[in-house]
Amino acid sequence: MSDPTRFLVVLDADSTLIRNEVIELIAEEAGRGPEVAAATEAAMRGEVDFATSLRARVETLAGVPVVALERVRGRVEPTPGAAELIAAVHERGGVVGVVSGGFHEILDDIAPALGVDLWRANRLAVSGDALTGQVSGPIVDAEGKAATLAAWAEDHGIPRARTVAIGDGANDLVMMSLAGLGLAFNAKPLVRAEADLVIGPVDLREVIPLLP
Numbered sequence: 001m002s003d004p005t006r007f008l009v010v011l012d013a014d015s016t017l018i019r020n021e022v023i024e025l026i027a028e029e030a031g032r033g034p035e036v037a038a039a040t041e042a043a044m045r046g047e048v049d050f051a052t053s054l055r056a057r058v059e060t061l062a063g064v065p066v067v068a069l070e071r072v073r074g075r076v077e078p079t080p081g082a083a084e085l086i087a088a089v090h091e092r093g094g095v096v097g098v099v100s101g102g103f104h105e106i107l108d109d110i111a112p113a114l115g116v117d118l119w120r121a122n123r124l125a126v127s128g129d130a131l132t133g134q135v136s137g138p139i140v141d142a143e144g145k146a147a148t149l150a151a152w153a154e155d156h157g158i159p160r161a162r163t164v165a166i167g168d169g170a171n172d173l174v175m176m177s178l179a180g181l182g183l184a185f186n187a188k189p190l191v192r193a194e195a196d197l198v199i200g201p202v203d204l205r206e207v208i209p210l211l212p
């Protein structure tokens with residue numbers, strides 16, 4: 001049964017919901033920070049295939065002890081206005097989802113802490129007490145993000161027109177074009193060029209007046 005008053009806001013995680021790129025923080029634990037940061041930048045600008053790039057970047061994480069992820073979780077910083085935006089969506093009867101090309105290992109901590117209702121990300125494979133350098137299961141890429149937005153909208157009986165997608169990277173563009181409103185936030189030039197609207201200040205409260 002569809003409820004025409006409800007709406008769904010789906011945010012990207014890295015550089016949108018949070019200020020960090022988590023893969024760079026984990027790479028720093030492996031002493032590979034600058035190399036992975038450069039590769040992440042290229043992927044977010046849309047210069048390389050996301051899944052291929054992600055697999056290559058995760059390979060550099062092989063051997064990072066699982067306990068290091070606790071330090072990474074402690075370094076994650078929510079974007080200014082994140083809690084306020086989520087509260088505003090809930091006040092208006094909306095649902096908040098986060099879909100990420102990053103990792104459940106970090107999102108499972110920060111998403112519920114911020115009041116996010118639904119989240120999906122990649123998983124890092126572990127052997128013993130260390131990362132193997134592989135992604136476990138299918139990769140959440142641009143199409144995976146869009147399919148997740150569509151599935152969440154359907155599960156909640158929310159028409160596509162009443163969905164908002166917010167992201168900064170090239171892998172957010174498919175979900176942004178599928179959503180009723182696609183917002184480029186803190187975004188790369190390619191993403192700014194294709195969005196319905198570009199949010200300038202890096203403060204998620206800027207989205208509140210645009211909610212359906």
Ligand SMILES: [Mg+2]
Pocket residue numbers: 012013014015016167168169
């Ligand atoms: Mg991002």
